[in-house]
Amino acid sequence: xxxxxxxxxxxxxxxxxxxxxxxxxxxxxxxxxxxxxxxxxxxxxxxxxxxxxxxxxxxxxxxxxxxxxxxxxxxxxxxxxxxxxxxxxxxxxxxxxxxxxxxxxxxxxxxxxxxxxxxxxxxxxxxxxxxxxxxxxxxxxxxxxxxxxxxxxxxxxxxxxxxxxxxxxxxxxxxxxxxxxxxxxxxxxxxxxxxxxxxxxxxxxxxxxxxxxxxxxxxxxxxxxxxxxxxxxxxxxxxxxxxxxxxxxxxxxxxxxxxxxxxxxxxxxxxxxxxxxxxxxxxxxxxxxxxxxxxxxxxxxxxxxxxxxxxxxxxxxxxxxxxxxxxxxxxxxxxxxxxxxxxxxxxxxxxx
Amino acid sequence: xxxxxxxxxxxxxxxxxxxxxxxxxxxxxxxxxxxxxxxxxxxxxxxxxxxxxxxxxxxxxxxxxxxxxxxxxxxxxxxxxxxxxxxxxxxxxxxxxxxxxxxxxxxxxxxxxxxxxxxxxxxxxxxxxxxxxxxxxxxxxxxxxxxxxxxxxxxxxxxxxxxxxxxxxxxxxxxxxxxxxxxxxxxxxxxxxxxxxxxxxxxxxxxxxxxxxxxxxxxxxxxxxxxxxxxxxxxxxxxxxxxxxxxxxxxxxxxxxxxxxxxxxxxxxxxxxxxxxxxxxxxxxxxxxxxxxxxxxxxxxxxxxxxxxxxxxxxxxxxxxxxxxxxxxxxxxxxxxxxxxxxxxxxxxxxx
DNA sequence: TCATCTTGCGCAATCGATGGTGCTTAAGCT
DNA sequence: AGCTTAAGCACCATCGATTGCGCAAGATGA
Numbered sequence: 001x002x003x004x005x006x007x008x009x010x011x012x013x014x015x016x017x018x019x020x021x022x023x024x025x026x027x028x029x030x031x032x033x034x035x036x037x038x039x040x041x042x043x044x045x046x047x048x049x050x051x052x053x054x055x056x057x058x059x060x061x062x063x064x065x066x067x068x069x070x071x072x073x074x075x076x077x078x079x080x081x082x083x084x085x086x087x088x089x090x091x092x093x094x095x096x097x098x099x100x101x102x103x104x105x106x107x108x109x110x111x112x113x114x115x116x117x118x119x120x121x122x123x124x125x126x127x128x129x130x131x132x133x134x135x136x137x138x139x140x141x142x143x144x145x146x147x148x149x150x151x152x153x154x155x156x157x158x159x160x161x162x163x164x165x166x167x168x169x170x171x172x173x174x175x176x177x178x179x180x181x182x183x184x185x186x187x188x189x190x191x192x193x194x195x196x197x198x199x200x201x202x203x204x205x206x207x208x209x210x211x212x213x214x215x216x217x218x219x220x221x222x223x224x225x226x227x228x229x230x231x232x233x234x235x236x237x238x239x240x241x242x243x244x245x246x247x248x249x250x251x252x253x254x255x256x257x258x259x260x261x262x263x264x265x266x267x268x269x270x271x272x273x274x275x276x277x278x279x280x281x282x283x284x285x286x287x288x289x290x291x292x293x294x295x296x297x298x299x300x301x302x303x304x305x306x307x308x309x310x311x312x313x314x315x316x317x318x319x320x321x322x323x324x325x326x327x328x329x330x331x332x333x334x335x336x337x338x339x340x341x342x343x344x345x346x347x348x349x350x351x352x
Numbered sequence: 353x354x355x356x357x358x359x360x361x362x363x364x365x366x367x368x369x370x371x372x373x374x375x376x377x378x379x380x381x382x383x384x385x386x387x388x389x390x391x392x393x394x395x396x397x398x399x400x401x402x403x404x405x406x407x408x409x410x411x412x413x414x415x416x417x418x419x420x421x422x423x424x425x426x427x428x429x430x431x432x433x434x435x436x437x438x439x440x441x442x443x444x445x446x447x448x449x450x451x452x453x454x455x456x457x458x459x460x461x462x463x464x465x466x467x468x469x470x471x472x473x474x475x476x477x478x479x480x481x482x483x484x485x486x487x488x489x490x491x492x493x494x495x496x497x498x499x500x501x502x503x504x505x506x507x508x509x510x511x512x513x514x515x516x517x518x519x520x521x522x523x524x525x526x527x528x529x530x531x532x533x534x535x536x537x538x539x540x541x542x543x544x545x546x547x548x549x550x551x552x553x554x555x556x557x558x559x560x561x562x563x564x565x566x567x568x569x570x571x572x573x574x575x576x577x578x579x580x581x582x583x584x585x586x587x588x589x590x591x592x593x594x595x596x597x598x599x600x601x602x603x604x605x606x607x608x609x610x611x612x613x614x615x616x617x618x619x620x621x622x623x624x625x626x627x628x629x630x631x632x633x634x635x636x637x638x639x640x641x642x643x644x645x646x647x648x649x650x651x652x653x654x655x656x657x658x659x660x661x662x663x664x665x666x667x668x669x670x671x672x673x674x675x676x677x678x679x680x681x682x683x684x685x686x687x688x689x690x691x692x693x694x695x696x697x698x699x700x701x702x703x704x
Numbered sequence: 705t706c707a708t709c710t711t712g713c714g715c716a717a718t719c720g721a722t723g724g725t726g727c728t729t730a731a732g733c734t
Numbered sequence: 735a736g737c738t739t740a741a742g743c744a745c746c747a748t749c750g751a752t753t754g755c756g757c758a759a760g761a762t763g764a
Binding site for chain 1: 372373421422423424425426428429434436443444445447449450451453454457461466467468469470471473482484485487488489490512513601627630631634635638645656657658659661662
C-alpha cells in the first residue's frame with residue numbers, strides 16, 4: 001500500500017516501539033488517503049489544493065490523535081526554508097543582552113519560528129564560525145547583535161541568500177537597529193555634570209571615561225556625546241581622561257587603577273561604558289578606596305539593578321530593548337528587501 | 353551526467369547565481385566522480401569505503417575551493433541525527449543561568465555540535481512547547497535546566513528516543529546534575545549566624561528566609577539546610593520567618609514588605625533564595641529603610657558581582673558552574689545509557 | 705446527449721546526504 | 735593461464751515533506 005510499510009515490512013506498532021516520529025505516511029495509511037493530501041492538510045495548503053473540508057477535518061483529527069509533529073528537517077530540505085532565525089550576541093553577563101535574548105525568543109516564537117541564539121564572546125572568528133554553522137542549518141535569517149564585523153557577516157550571509165539585521169552595533173551592508181549612543185552619552189554626561197556642579201565638585205579636571213573599544217562604533221559615539229556635553233558645560237574635554245581599554249572587567253579595573261595611581265586621586269565623577277566595565281572599577285575601589293564608593297558620582301552606560309542600589313550616586317543609561325526589538329521585527333515582518341539604513345532608538349537615562 | 357544538472361539544465365554558475373549551497377553533486381561533477389564518493393570523503397567515512405587517499409585529497413581540495421558546507425537538513429533527515437543539542441533554561445536575568453548558557457555553548461561547540469538554547473521563563477507550558485519544537489527539529493539530546501516538570505519533559509523525549517539530562521533541578525526519570533543545595537544553604541546560614549553572633553545581634557527571633565517555590569526541590573533543600581543550621585546553633589527555626597513567595601523580584605518585594613510591616617522591624621539577617629529575589633528585597637529596603645542596606649546581614653543563594661559590592665554584609669552561595677558542566681558533559685560524552693541518578697556538586701560560599 | 709468545467713484527490717519527482725550492494729579492474733597465487 | 739581476492743568506486747533506495755501535473759467523477763450548459 002505504502003512505501004515505508006511495504007519496503008520495511010514494519011507495522012505502526014513496530015514504528016512506535018522503535019520510537020520514531022509519526023509521519024504523513026503513517027497518517028495517510030490510517031486515513032486511507034495519500035501522503036500528499038495529508039501533507040497539504042497538515043501544512044495548511046489544502047485549500048489551494050482543493051481538498052474537501054470534510055477530508056481535511058478527518059485527517060486533522062487522526063493526526064492529532066496520533067500526535068503528529070512535522071519533521072522539520074524534511075520540510076526544510078524540501079522547501080528550502082528552515083523556519084529558524086539565528087541570533088548571535090556577545091555575552092550573557094549583563095541585563096541588556098539578557099533582555100535582548102529573552103525578548104527575541106518571545107517574538108520569534110510568536111511568529112511560529114524557532115529562535116537559535118548563540119553567544120560569541122566578542123570574538124570575530126567565533127562569530128564567523130557560528131554564522132557559518134547557522135548557515136549550514138539553513139537559518140532563514142540572522143540577527144547580529146554587537147558583532148565586531150557586521151559587514152563581513154552580512155556579506156557571507158548574502159552570498160547564501162540569507163538576510164541579516166544588525167542590532168546594537170551598526171553595519172553598512174544590512175539594516176541596523178541601535179541605540180542613539182550619542183544622545184544617551186550626552187544626556188548621561190550632562191546629568192553627571194549637573195549633579196557634580198550642584199554638589200560643588202570640581203569635575204572639570206577629572207571627569208573620567210572608562211571602557212569600550214576604539215574600533216567600536218558605540219564607543220566612539222559615546223565619547224563624542226561625552227565630549228560634547230563637557231563642551232556645552234563650558235569646559236574642555238581632556239584626552240588623558242578617556243580610557244578606552246576594552247569592556248572586560250579586568251581591563252577596566254587595571255586601566256582605572258593605573259589612572260588613579262598616576263593622578264593621585266579618585267575622580268569626582270566617572271562615566272563607565274558598560275556594566276561589566278563598571279564591575280572592574282567598583283571592584284578596585286571596593287578594595288582600595290571603599291569610601292569612594294559612596295562619594296563618587298558614577299554614570300553607567302547600561303543598567304543593572306544591583307549597580308543601581310550599590311552606589312548612592314549612580315546614573316545609568318538603560319537602552320530601550322522593547323523599542324529596539326519592535327523596530328527590528330518591523331523590518332523582519334515586512335518582506336520588502338530591507339535597505340541598509342540605521343535606525344536609532346532613544347535610550348532612557350535613569351537618575352540616581 | 354548527473355541528476356541535478358541534467359534535470360534542471362542549470363550550470364554551476366547558474367546555481368551560484370541563484371545563491372544556493374554547493375552540494376556534493378556539484379563537487380562530484382567537477383571531480384568527475386560520483387556523489388557517494390564525494391559524500392564519503394567529506395564526511396570522513398571514506399576509509400571504510402576504500403576510497404584512495406589520492407582521490408580523497410583531490411575531492412577535498414575541490415570542495416574547499418568551492419566553499420562546500422554540508423546541508424545539515426539533508427544529513428539529519430537521512431542519518432536521523434541532527435547534531436544539535438537543545439537546552440531550556442528559565443531566565444537570562446542572572447549570572448548563574450548566564451554562565452550556564454555560555455559554558456554550555458562553548459562545550460557543545462567544542463564537540464562539533466550546534467547548541468540550541470532557549471529560555472522558558474519558568475512556565476511549564478512554554479517548557480513543553482519548546483521541547484516539542486526542539487523535538488520537531490530532531491535534536492539529539494535536551495538539557496533541562498531548572499525545569500518545573502523535568503519528568504514530564506523526560507518522558508516526552510523518551511517517547512521519541514531523545515535522551516535528556518536535568519540541570520539545576522533534579523528529576524527522577526533522567527540523570528540530574530545539581531548543586532548540593534542543603535550543604536550550600538547550611539553553610540550560608542551558618543556564616544550568617546556566626547557573623548550575627550560575633551556582631552552581638554539577636555538573630556534568633558528574626559532570621560528570615562525569602563524567595564523560592566514550595567514545589568521546587570531546591571527551595572525545600574535550602575530550607576532544610578537553613579533550619580538545620582539554626583538547630584545546630586541551638587536555636588529554633590520559626591515557620592513564620594520562612595517566606596516562600598516565588599522567585600520574581602516583585603513577589604519577594606511584597607512578601608518582604610508585608611513581613612517587615614507585620615513585625616515592625618527589619619530583620620537582622622536575611623537569607624534570600626536567589627539574586628532576583630534579593631533584587632526585590634533590596635529595592636524595598638532602598639526605598640523604605642535605606643540605612644538598613646548597610647546594617648542588615650544578607651545571605652544570597654546565587655552570586656552577583658554588584659550585589660556583592662552593594663552590601664557591606666553580603667554572603668553569597670556561588671554555584672560551581674564549571675564543575676556542574678563537567679559532570680554533565682561526562683554523562684553526555686559517555687554513550688552509556690545514563691542512569692537516573694542525581695549528582696550533587698558542592699557550591700562555594702563567598703564571604704562578606 | 706455530448707462536450708466542457710469543476711471538484712477532489714493521487715502520482716511521482718524532488719530537496720541533499722548516507723550507506724548497502726554490486727560491478728570492474730588489478731594483483732596474487734598455484 | 736586460470737582462478738581467487740581485494741581495492742576502488744558507482745548505483746540506487748532511502749529519510750519525510752512539498753508540489754506540479756494529471757486523472758476520474760460529478761456538475762453544468764447547449
